[in-house]
Amino acid sequence: MDSVNLPKASRRSFLKKGAAAGSFVAASTLAAPAVLGQAPIVMKMQTSWPASDIWMDFARQYVERVEAMSGGRLKVDLLPAGAVVGAFQVLDACNDGVLDAAHSVPVYWYGKSKAASLFGTGPVFGGSATTMLAWFNAGGGAEFYRELTQDILGLNVVGFLGFPMFAQPFGWFKKEVNTVADIQGFKYRTVGLAADLMQAMGMSVAQLPGGEIVPAMERGVIDAFEFNNPSSDSRFGAQDVAKNYYLSSYHQASESFEFLFNKDFFNDLPPDLQAILRHSVEAASTANTASAMDNYSADLLKLEKDSGVSVRRTSSEILDAQIKAWDKLIGELEADAFMKKVLDSQRAWVERVTYYELMNSPDYALAYNHYFPGKLKL
Structure with a gap:
């Protein structure tokens, strides 16, 4: 991905002028607090999602x-993919100051560095997205x-990073796929290191990007x-082109959303507004x-009942082949010193944390089958 060829637009001078104007108003309006004299x-902020995608709803949260x-001191002009730049170009736009902020995923700038994929779509050592978001926040x-x-x-x-996504489905196929031979x-369509894996x-x-998938199909x-x-x-019509x-x-x-900011814009904000931008990621994550639990589960049932979609779990043969393909790919990635450092850190984190998670977790499927027998397709 090349840099966006748009003029750079620093917010630094604007923010300083705004602060100066606020000080003047505060000085000349003795009866009102200074903050009331400042324009917001x-x-x-642009996302990488079409306007109709549920992830735009998540960005609105x-x-x-x-x-x-x-x-009211900070207002956000939230825009969908393509409003200013393409879905895969938001990082460049934030870097150049064309955007102040973006809501995306690191894998969308995989073209700059394959290491981007390690922050959400890298090898799965056994940890969930929640495990790996914890690694981001507490594990280095x-x-x-x-x-x-x-x-x-x-x-x-x-x-x-925020919102630990549920593991992504293997996807949509026009016919049944049960073996590795079936997918040859x-x-x-996929993105990031998953592309290397599937190849x-x-x-x-x-x-x-998401908005181009169904037309390409x-x-x-x-x-x-x-x-x-x-x-x-379902919102972009997957059920209309595959069943x-x-x-x-x-x-x-183990992917999470990426909340990106132009560094100059972020650093020029007062400390409390910086803290709000940072910690609102945690609040929105919850x-x-x-919202994902509510909508994803309801929409899965609609796909089955209303659109005639056959919902299955990916076969053990294909899952096992994915793990073995990751093994080979990891060896290639570790030739890069930075990527090896990151992968070593992730492995050590997963080995310790997921050991606790798995040892401590009861068998939820056992309880589910007890109360809702025959529903799980295992």
């Missing part, structure tokens, strides 16, 4: 929290992310695909999870 700071906690991942974006790539951005030669398993891969550019979840998939939906996969099992 407007943050231009973030915006609502930022605006409420800032008491945030510093690795800063090192990659600012030191290695020299980008003028600040970023945080498929033209398949190693015998598929050819096209990396496309209709034109025959691809003949199978994954995006993320039942709500997003076999396979849940569970190791290709993207809200997003609740």
